Amino acid sequence: MKGCYCLIIYLKKFSRIKIGNKLGYLEFKRGIYVYVGSAMNSLDSRLKRHLSDEKKMHWHIDYLLKNQNSKILEIIFNCDKKVECDISRYLSTKTTGINDFGCSDCNCESHLYYFKNKKEAIEQVKNAYDSIAVEYNFFKI
Numbered sequence: 239m240k241g242c243y244c245l246i247i248y249l250k251k252f253s254r255i256k257i258g259n260k261l262g263y264l265e266f267k268r269g270i271y272v273y274v275g276s277a278m279n280s281l282d283s284r285l286k287r288h289l290s291d292e293k294k295m296h297w298h299i300d301y302l303l304k305n306q307n308s309k310i311l312e313i314i315f316n317c318d319k320k321v322e323c324d325i326s327r328y329l330s331t332k333t334t335g336i337n338d339f340g341c342s343d344c345n346c347e348s349h350l351y352y353f354k355n356k357k358e359a360i361e362q363v364k365n366a367y368d369s370i371a372v373e374y375n376f377f378k379i
Contacts (some may be wrong), residue, residue, distance in 0.1 A: 241281045242322045243315035244363045245273040245288060245299070246356065250307045257301045261338060266302070270311075270353040272329060272363060273299050273340060276322040285313060289379070298340045299350070311356060313377040314363050321372050322349070328366035 277284035335348030353359035
């Protein structure tokens with residue numbers, strides 16, 4: 239199975255986290271973050287990797303997820319279509335993105351977005367999918 243996904247991530251307190259060598263240390267406010275990604279080879283494997291604590295640090299999101307204050311709450315995903323940048327562009331009009339996070343292989347400004355609460359984050363991800371007429375699924379952790 240292939241597709242795209244949005245990780246709904248809770249950061250329980252302000253954290254200063256080193257995000258690889260290029261981005262360096264970034265400051266993250268307490269709250270909810272939505273990370274938009276894709277896995278066009280194996281969506282199942284990618285999501286299992288994100289949920290695992292045992293992984294080599296490779297992508298920007300790995301550094302955020304490894305932080306002891308972060309936790310994935312839900313995953314919203316679609317199958318078969320690569321709509322990662324469409325979702326990201328929509329979210330960028332609704333909230334603040336973390337510049338250059340997770341988007342080194344495209345022209346987006348970010349693939350990580352901040353929300354004050356979970357309800358708003360999930361609503362905006364649903365709206366993003368609806369805006370491009372792509373069906374989505376939920377996975378609660």
